[in-house]
Amino acid sequence: MNKSIVIGGTLAVLGLGGLAVGAYQVQTFEREPEPVYADILSVDAATRTVETPREVCENVVVSQRAPTRDPNRIVGTAAGAIVGGLLGNQIGGGSGKKIATVAGAVGGGLAGREVQERIEAGQTTTTTQRQCHTVVDTREEHLGYDVEYRYEGQVYSVRLDDAPQGNRVLMQDDKPQWHAADTATQG
Template structure:
């Protein structure tokens, strides 16, 4: 019986020592030999950020464009002839009886009348030129801005030795996360 008592006491002491080691080892039940252990993940919440992306895009549309046919040179010629005749007549009437000066001024009046007549004839011819409309495609490059959500990590809540902690990770940790354990003696 004495032998059984010793055996029972030894088993009881070994059980208490094992239970004490498990209780101090954290949720994993493993006491870290290399300074690392695993903690149970309570939650892992994804964290996003919005990123603006600029993309060049060609934007095209149809536009009605008016084209006027070029003015006929006949309008300028006819206007010039009429202007020259009017200028000549005005120069003749204005300087009647002044001799030599009469011919010089009359020639200047004729040239001035021809120039003014040609200009007026061209303007009239241009204003009466037929107009036709054409549909043309116009294009321009525009910057299109879009917003895209990007995953930047996870806010992870985990529990170790009855306490809850929070950290951010680059990827989802799964059901457990590796933690560094530092044990120092308490004096």
């Protein structure tokens, strides 16, 4: 056999083998695409104020004017008229005595009425009353977190249950992967 054919064939086999190994290496060492991230611009807690009305009752001691048994103050007027009439009767004589008695009775009646009113005004009773009023309890309710992020020049907003960690989020198929393990990667 011709040496040149053997050497040429051997080189050809080696050349094809080298080409196959090179192609295999290109396939094997082909790099995966670099991960793409969106920048997180802001994270704000979202809350709302909840107001709940409720009724509060308590026993309160109340002082009030005692009810009068004589709203027209007849007893005071009569007693004053009698005393005034008796005093008026002690003054003067004849028809002057009658005028003084009448004037004393009228003046005594007015004075007796006034005295009775002042005495009754100072009389009070104390009772316990149940008084109720409405109060409003206020509390903040957590709704989640409002997050703004920038991806390919556009700003997007989303509300999440949990606050994202870090200052960027991994994107896959143009969608943020908020719960991906490398979300917290700092960039």
